[in-house]
Amino acid sequence: MDFQLSDDQRALRSGMRDLLGAVFDRDRMRAAVERGGAVDRGLWRELGAAGFFALRLPEEAGGVGLGLPEAVLLFEEAGRALLPGPLVATHLAAGLVEGAAEGEAVVTVAEGGLPVAHLGGADAVLAGSGALTGEALRAFAAEARPVRSMDPLTPLHEVEGREPVTEAYPGALRCEGALLTAAEQLGSATRTTETAVQHARAREQFGTPIGSFQAVKHLCADMLARTEPARGAVYAAAVTGDPVEVAAAKLLADEAAVRNARDCLQIHGGMGFTWEADVHLHLKRAWLRAARWLTAAEAEEVLAAALGPAGPLSGGSAAHGRRRSEVEGRG
Numbered sequence: 001m002d003f004q005l006s007d008d009q010r011a012l013r014s015g016m017r018d019l020l021g022a023v024f025d026r027d028r029m030r031a032a033v034e035r036g037g038a039v040d041r042g043l044w045r046e047l048g049a050a051g052f053f054a055l056r057l058p059e060e061a062g063g064v065g066l067g068l069p070e071a072v073l074l075f076e077e078a079g080r081a082l083l084p085g086p087l088v089a090t091h092l093a094a095g096l097v098e099g100a101a102e103g104e105a106v107v108t109v110a111e112g113g114l115p116v117a118h119l120g121g122a123d124a125v126l127a128g129s130g131a132l133t134g135e136a137l138r139a140f141a142a143e144a145r146p147v148r149s150m151d152p153l154t155p156l157h158e159v160e161g162r163e164p165v166t167e168a169y170p171g172a173l174r175c176e177g178a179l180l181t182a183a184e185q186l187g188s189a190t191r192t193t194e195t196a197v198q199h200a201r202a203r204e205q206f207g208t209p210i211g212s213f214q215a216v217k218h219l220c221a222d223m224l225a226r227t228e229p230a231r232g233a234v235y236a237a238a239v240t241g242d243p244v245e246v247a248a249a250k251l252l253a254d255e256a257a258v259r260n261a262r263d264c265l266q267i268h269g270g271m272g273f274t275w276e277a278d279v280h281l282h283l284k285r286a287w288l289r290a291a292r293w294l295t296a297a298e299a300e301e302v303l304a305a306a307l308g309p310a311g312p313l314s315g316g317s318a319a320h321g322r323r324r325s326e327v328e329g330r331g
Helices: 006-023 026-034 039-048 068-080 087-095 133-140 174-200 214-240 241-271 279-290 296-309 320-328
Strands: 107-109 125-126 130-132 146-147 156-158
Touching: 006 039, 006 068, 006 130, 006 279, 068 087, 068 174, 068 214, 087 107, 087 125, 087 174, 125 320, 130 133, 174 214, 174 241, 241 279, 296 320
Parallel strands: 107 125
Antiparallel strands: 125 130, 146 156
C-alpha cells in the first residue's frame, strides 16, 4: 500500500499554503494580535470560498467531496500559519449549522470544564444540548465571563455547568476534532523547526553561525526527530480513523508542538522572548491546543488500555471496544 501523497493532495496542500501566504501573512497575523484574536469575517469567508470548511461534504450537498486525509493536510497548513479562530469546530459543523460550510457562520465548541474559545464572535456553539444559535446562543453567552487567555489570538470565555460536547455529539465528532487539532499541532511543530534552522544559519556568534555549535545542532535534530514520527502518526490516523491511532497521533503531535516551540525559543535566545518575535505565539497556541478535544492524560489512558493484556494490540477485543467507546464519547 502506497502512503505517499498523491499529486492532487500535494496540489491541495500547496494551494492552501499559497492562499494563507496571500491572505494571512505576518502583517495580518500581527493585526489579529492587536484585535485580541477576534475572527476576521472577511478571511473566514475566503476560507469558506476555498472549500476549507466544506471539504468533506459531498458534492451534492455543495461540498468538495474529499476525505479526512485531505482535511488533515489543510489543517496542518493552518497550524503552520498560526491561523486563528475556531477552525476545527466550524469545519465539523459544516452541514450541521447553516452558513458554516460557506464561511458565513463562525462556530465554536463548548467542551466540559474548559473555557469556550471565540465565543464573542460566534454564530453558533456546539454544546451538550446541541448546536446553540439565536436566543439559545445569546442566553449561553449571557452566562459566560471572559477569562485571560495565554494565547493572544484566542479569546476565552468561561461558562459553568454545561455538558461536554461528547454528550450531544458522540462518536466521530470528538475523534475527528482531536485528529484535526493534532494536524494543527503538526503544522506548528514543522514551522518552528524551520524557523529554528533558519535562525541558526543566519545568527552568528564569535564570527560563526550558531548552527555550527553542537548544542544547537542537537536541538534542531531533536525537533525534527519529534516532528516526523508525529507526521506519520497523524497521516496514518487520517487514513484509518481508528480512535486508538487518533489518540497516539494527538499525543505525539502535542508533544512535538510544545517541545519544538520551546526549543525554537531557546535557539533564538533572549530575542525569542520578546513580543516582536513570533516564537512565543506558537508555544502559547500549542499549550492551548494540547488541552482541547483529547488531553495527554486521556490519550495515554486509551493507549494503555490498547496495550494491556486484553487490548487489541495483544489480541483482545473487549477492552478495545470499551476504550473505543470512551474516546468516542459513548462510554
